[in-house]
Amino acid sequence: MIASQRIRGVLAPVVTPFKADLAPDPRRFIAHCKWLLSQNCGLAVFGTNSEANSLSMEERAMLLDELVAAGIDPARMMPGTGCCSIMETVKLTKQAVGNGCAGVLMLPPFYYKDVSEEGLYRYFSEVVQRVGDARLKIYLYHIPPVAVVGITTGLVERLLAAYPNAIAGMKDSSGDWNNTKTFLDAFAKSGFDVFVGSESFLLAGMRNGGVGTISATANVNPAAIYELYVECIRNQTSDIGDQTSNIEHQTSKMERQQADLNVVREVFSSRKFPSMIAALKQAIAIYADDPAWRTVRPPLVELTPEQTKTLAAELKAISFTMPGVRRES
Amino acid sequence: MIASQRIRGVLAPVVTPFKADLAPDPRRFIAHCKWLLSQNCGLAVFGTNSEANSLSMEERAMLLDELVAAGIDPARMMPGTGCCSIMETVKLTKQAVGNGCAGVLMLPPFYYKDVSEEGLYRYFSEVVQRVGDARLKIYLYHIPPVAVVGITTGLVERLLAAYPNAIAGMKDSSGDWNNTKTFLDAFAKSGFDVFVGSESFLLAGMRNGGVGTISATANVNPAAIYELYVECIRNQTSDIGDQTSNIEHQTSKMERQQADLNVVREVFSSRKFPSMIAALKQAIAIYADDPAWRTVRPPLVELTPEQTKTLAAELKAISFTMPGVRRES
Numbered sequence: 001m002i003a004s005q006r007i008r009g010v011l012a013p014v015v016t017p018f019k020a021d022l023a024p025d026p027r028r029f030i031a032h033c034k035w036l037l038s039q040n041c042g043l044a045v046f047g048t049n050s051e052a053n054s055l056s057m058e059e060r061a062m063l064l065d066e067l068v069a070a071g072i073d074p075a076r077m078m079p080g081t082g083c084c085s086i087m088e089t090v091k092l093t094k095q096a097v098g099n100g101c102a103g104v105l106m107l108p109p110f111y112y113k114d115v116s117e118e119g120l121y122r123y124f125s126e127v128v129q130r131v132g133d134a135r136l137k138i139y140l141y142h143i144p145p146v147a148v149v150g151i152t153t154g155l156v157e158r159l160l161a162a163y164p165n166a167i168a169g170m171k172d173s174s175g176d177w178n179n180t181k182t183f184l185d186a187f188a189k190s191g192f193d194v195f196v197g198s199e200s201f202l203l204a205g206m207r208n209g210g211v212g213t214i215s216a217t218a219n220v221n222p223a224a225i226y227e228l229y230v231e232c233i234r235n236q237t238s239d240i241g242d243q244t245s246n247i248e249h250q251t252s253k254m255e256r257q258q259a260d261l262n263v264v265r266e267v268f269s270s271r272k273f274p275s276m277i278a279a280l281k282q283a284i285a286i287y288a289d290d291p292a293w294r295t296v297r298p299p300l301v302e303l304t305p306e307q308t309k310t311l312a313a314e315l316k317a318i319s320f321t322m323p324g325v326r327r328e329s
Numbered sequence: 330m331i332a333s334q335r336i337r338g339v340l341a342p343v344v345t346p347f348k349a350d351l352a353p354d355p356r357r358f359i360a361h362c363k364w365l366l367s368q369n370c371g372l373a374v375f376g377t378n379s380e381a382n383s384l385s386m387e388e389r390a391m392l393l394d395e396l397v398a399a400g401i402d403p404a405r406m407m408p409g410t411g412c413c414s415i416m417e418t419v420k421l422t423k424q425a426v427g428n429g430c431a432g433v434l435m436l437p438p439f440y441y442k443d444v445s446e447e448g449l450y451r452y453f454s455e456v457v458q459r460v461g462d463a464r465l466k467i468y469l470y471h472i473p474p475v476a477v478v479g480i481t482t483g484l485v486e487r488l489l490a491a492y493p494n495a496i497a498g499m500k501d502s503s504g505d506w507n508n509t510k511t512f513l514d515a516f517a518k519s520g521f522d523v524f525v526g527s528e529s530f531l532l533a534g535m536r537n538g539g540v541g542t543i544s545a546t547a548n549v550n551p552a553a554i555y556e557l558y559v560e561c562i563r564n565q566t567s568d569i570g571d572q573t574s575n576i577e578h579q580t581s582k583m584e585r586q587q588a589d590l591n592v593v594r595e596v597f598s599s600r601k602f603p604s605m606i607a608a609l610k611q612a613i614a615i616y617a618d619d620p621a622w623r624t625v626r627p628p629l630v631e632l633t634p635e636q637t638k639t640l641a642a643e644l645k646a647i648s649f650t651m652p653g654v655r656r657e658s
Binding site: 022048053054055056057058059084085086087088091108109110111112113115116118119120122123125126145146147148149274275297298299300301 | 351377382383384385386387388413414415416417420437438439440441442444445447448449451452454455474475476477478603604626627628629630
């Protein structure tokens with residue numbers, strides 16, 4: 001079965017480190033990717049949390065080349081490749097597919113608003129046809145709070161009918177469980193893999209046919225998120241003959257895990273910080289003892305010293321750790 | 330006075346012709362630019378109506394090179410250069426400045442929403458410093474209905490204070506006269522040139538210190554828009570000793586001109602058509618007798634045959650013409 005060979009589980013939209021002059025920093029990028037892999041976390045490089053759209057095409061291509069050259073397994077990668085221009089999306093997608101990446105996470109073209117479903121269908125059709133590679137696996141990226149332009153069930157239906165092999169699934173970052181549920185109910189059984197865009201929906205997603213999560217917080221809390229994922233899988237495959245008390249035990253364990261994940265996420269998503277991206281990078285700077293990780297590209301701004309203190313205190317208060325992330329000196 | 334040498338008047342965000350395979354068509358692009366110049370219309374190439382964000386960086390660079398090679402005066406050009414990435418904005422801006430373009434029209438980085446004024450300030454600061462050219466003239470592009478991220482008076486104030494030579498003005502495509510008036514009142518006297526983003530605000534803009542318009546409809550109706558602009562300038566410079574009756578005559582003439590422009594704009598901006606861009610291109614296809622002009626890049630869609638008939642009939646009903654645009658066979 002093809003579907004079972006697909007990438008699933010927990011992926012991080014890998015944050016992109018910058019040098020003082022704002023150039024991307026391949027060395028730190030590779031190190032962070034290796035750490036994430038060691039935590040059973042796949043690499044959705046060049047996502048929203050990666051500041052991918054703040055990178056140039058050349059910088060994105062260079063960073064992917066660097067990862068591959070560093071021996072990082074492309075089967076664990078799902079690079080973001082969706083640009084406003086068909087030509088640029090095709091170029092990045094070809095590079096990813098050519099390198100054997102497990103899939104690509106594709107934003108819809110996000111400049112024009114109120115575009116028609118027909119227009120979006122034509123956009124993705126052009127991309128599939130121009131990439132022209134049987135290995136292509138597209139995960140549609142639905143993130144209306146940022147891209148504004150979204151993915152509809154009607155669009156997925158048309159794309160799946162036309163390109164059943166290329167259209168592999170989606171990431172739903174709507175933040176709206178009802179929306180995720182709608183897509184799961186409509187398409188999960190046709191082998192369309194739905195990743196929830198936040199681990200706060202991981203348990204609910206897994207209970208309803210989802211395949212995992214691609215979540216910002218996986219950059220800092222991958223192991224715990226993966227543990228819940230594994231527990232969900234274990235629960236799905238456990239014998240029907242299990243005793244009721246055992247099922248109840250498992251259920252309460254998963255719910256406790258989910259609640260613990262939510263506590264961590266709440267710290268990072270606080271409106272106290274200028275953005276979750278800046279907060280995640282600041283946490284890595286703290287736990288890796290590597291202040292260079294603070295840097296974000298404008299229009300984002302890093303945390304102020306005051307906000308940094310708040311973040312450090314809040315993480316300490318919940319006994320947050322990032323085992324093994326500390327920079328080797 | 331430096332300000333008087335700046336580009337002013339009527340500019341078109343030049344629509345970009347595509348071949349059947351969606352490649353940009355330099356030959357038709359040059360021809361349309363020449364026609365616009367013959368109608369006293371400047372060239373805001375690579376704007377929203379140019380589908381600039383649907384082009385790759387290379388395509389934009391190539392098209393600008395082609396225009397320059399065709400002998401089109403860069404002093405009449407204000408290319409759009411604002412991308413989500415500082416690096417790409419700098420690259421396109423350097424090319425425009427290096428070619429002697431009158432200015433650049435710069436979108437704010439439009440992927441992340443709810444970004445801070447500080448973040449946007451840092452973005453534009455980085456661009457100005459990295460371009461590092463005394464000839465740079467930036468026109469900030471405020472188009473919240475599309476980019477969502479907008480330009481605030483606070484941002485303009487900070488940028489003008491830091492870069493009084495580089496920050497030359499703005500295009501206000503908010504569609505909200507109160508917003509335009511706010512910017513005019515705050516900055517017009519400091520030599521900050523405000524272009525209204527639609528000729529429907531041209532008379533009001535010119536009466537309140539504006540310098541002209543950069544408007545989609547100038548692609549098809551440049552001469553009439555320019556006539557109102559000239560009338561406004563003439564009225565500004567006419568002797569104070571003029572008789573009241575003469576002033577009244579001029580005023581009613583300008584208001585009639587404005588009303589006539591609005592009638593044309595109304596046809597193109599009708600919700601009957603999938604987008605104003607597609608309607609403008611269809612009109613050029615009709616009046617130049619050149620169906621290739623219909624083509625748009627996804628996610629936009631061209632007019633259906635039915636919509637095309639409606640557009641043709643409505644333009645005929647208002648006796649619309651595009652003198653001299655007919656393709657030489």
